[in-house]
Amino acid sequence: MTVTNDINKLRRPEVFKVPEGYFDTLCQRTMQNIDKGEVEVIAAKDTKHSTLLSIRKPLYGLVSVAACVAVIFMAVNILDNNVSNDNTAIAKVDKTEIMSESNARTYEEDVLDYSLVGVQDVYDYLEEDYAN
Amino acid sequence: MYNNDESELIARLQDEKTRRAAFEELVNQYSRKLYWQIRHLVVDHDDSDDVLQNVFLKVWNSIATFKGDSQLFTWLYRIAYNESITFLNKKKAQLSIDDIDDGIANTLESDEYFDGDETQIILQEAINTLPDKQRAVFTMKYYEEMKYEEMAEITGTSVGALKASYHIAVQKISAYVKAKEL
Numbered sequence: 179m180t181v182t183n184d185i186n187k188l189r190r191p192e193v194f195k196v197p198e199g200y201f202d203t204l205c206q207r208t209m210q211n212i213d214k215g216e217v218e219v220i221a222a223k224d225t226k227h228s229t230l231l232s233i234r235k236p237l238y239g240l241v242s243v244a245a246c247v248a249v250i251f252m253a254v255n256i257l258d259n260n261v262s263n264d265n266t267a268i269a270k271v272d273k274t275e276i277m278s279e280s281n282a283r284t285y286e287e288d289v290l291d292y293s294l295v296g297v298q299d300v301y302d303y304l305e306e307d308y309a310n
Numbered sequence: 311m312y313n314n315d316e317s318e319l320i321a322r323l324q325d326e327k328t329r330r331a332a333f334e335e336l337v338n339q340y341s342r343k344l345y346w347q348i349r350h351l352v353v354d355h356d357d358s359d360d361v362l363q364n365v366f367l368k369v370w371n372s373i374a375t376f377k378g379d380s381q382l383f384t385w386l387y388r389i390a391y392n393e394s395i396t397f398l399n400k401k402k403a404q405l406s407i408d409d410i411d412d413g414i415a416n417t418l419e420s421d422e423y424f425d426g427d428e429t430q431i432i433l434q435e436a437i438n439t440l441p442d443k444q445r446a447v448f449t450m451k452y453y454e455e456m457k458y459e460e461m462a463e464i465t466g467t468s469v470g471a472l473k474a475s476y477h478i479a480v481q482k483i484s485a486y487v488k489a490k491e492l
Contacts, residue, residue, distance in 0.1 A: 185480050188433050188487070191427035191453050194349055200328055200359075201345075205337045208366045209330075 318380050323373045333370060340383065341366075343454075344390045350449040353414070353434060355423040361397050365390045374426045380463055387464045391446060398442045414438045414484075436486035440479055447472055448479040 322332035346364060349358040368389055376385060418424045418431050426434070437445055447465065450456045458469045465472070 185452070185484055187485075188429060189452060190426065190430055191346075191350075193424060193430050194346075195354075195423040195425055196345075196355060197423065201342060204345075204362075205334055207332060208363060211363050212367060212370050214320075215370075217340050240422050258314075 319345060320373075320376065320378060320382060324376070329337040331429070333373070336369070336382075337366060340386055343383075344386060347387060347390055347450065347454060348394050350453040351446055353424075353438075354417065354421065355399075357397065361393050362392070365393050369392070384460065384463045387460075391464050395442050395446065398445075399488075402442075406482075429487075432490045433483070433489055435490070439486060440482060444475050444479050447475045451476050 311327075319332055319335065322328040323336065325332075332345050341362070345358060345362050348361045348365070349355065352358045352361055365386070369386060376382075380388075414435050415431055418426065418434055437448060440448060443465070447461065447467075450461050450464070461467075461472050462469050467475075
């Protein structure tokens with residue numbers, strides 16, 4: 179209680195002053211501020227559709243959509259090309275392998291056709307086989 | 311919840327035809343009380359005036375939706391309390407710690423609308439050390455001599471918590487003042 183009493187002794191609300199006539203003009207100033215606030219709100223609503231930005235706003239939207247579509251289209255094309263290139267590469271590898279096999283087969287055929295073996299060799303082989 | 315005069319004033323405030331005249335009446339009736347509530351918390355006159363103008367602008371914009379769950383004056387006080395706390399938070403965010411420590415004494419010494427001696431400046435320094443909400447509780451009780459029940463409605467805090475908060479605030483301020491005077 180003593181502490182509260184000590185503090186209460188210091189209470190001097192009158193040390194706070196206001197400018198002369200402050201409360202006399204407060205109501206008028208407040209109403210002016212309110213009118214100003216209202217005018218700003220109304221003005222903002224009225225000019226909303228007439229500003230350059232507001233006219234351009236729908237165009238910005240359309241342009242954005244078009245840009246997105248273009249980007250997606252390009253991305254799909256790039257991906258598609260990559261896939262095609264991959265497929266071509268695979269096809270090339272397959273073709274090479276096939277051609278190699280084909281070449282191999284041709285070599286064997288060539289061997290079978292005695293093109294790489296001398297005729298004398300064949301005769302010798304046949305004579306030897308017949309003798310056995 | 312409110313008396314006939316208040317009920318009639320609210321009805322006129324909510325009717326667009328009579329709204330403006332009724333609002334002028336409200337400003338004339340409550341501006342002093344609201345100003346002093348804000349001033350004791352915010353301290354600087356110009357800041358207090360700005361906060362008060364914001365309070366009235368908010369009241370004007372939301373009076374149509376006032377449901378009368380509390381007394382008109384309590385509702386006004388609550389808006390003033392919230393606006394003051396918001397203002398103090400913003401101000402604190404803008405100032406550095408050094409500005410806050412040095413600020414209050416320097417501001418009051420050069421403030422033409424503060425007429426206190428050194429003890430009064432120390433008292434304001436002490437109040438300024440309190441957290442914002444505790445400062446609000448202290449100033450409402452100390453300067454406005456408000457009842458705890460009213461304060462509870464304004465701050466949305468229990469009476470017990472407010473009593474404890476005020477008691478601690480008094481101890482803190484007393485200790486600060488004694489330490490400075492020694």
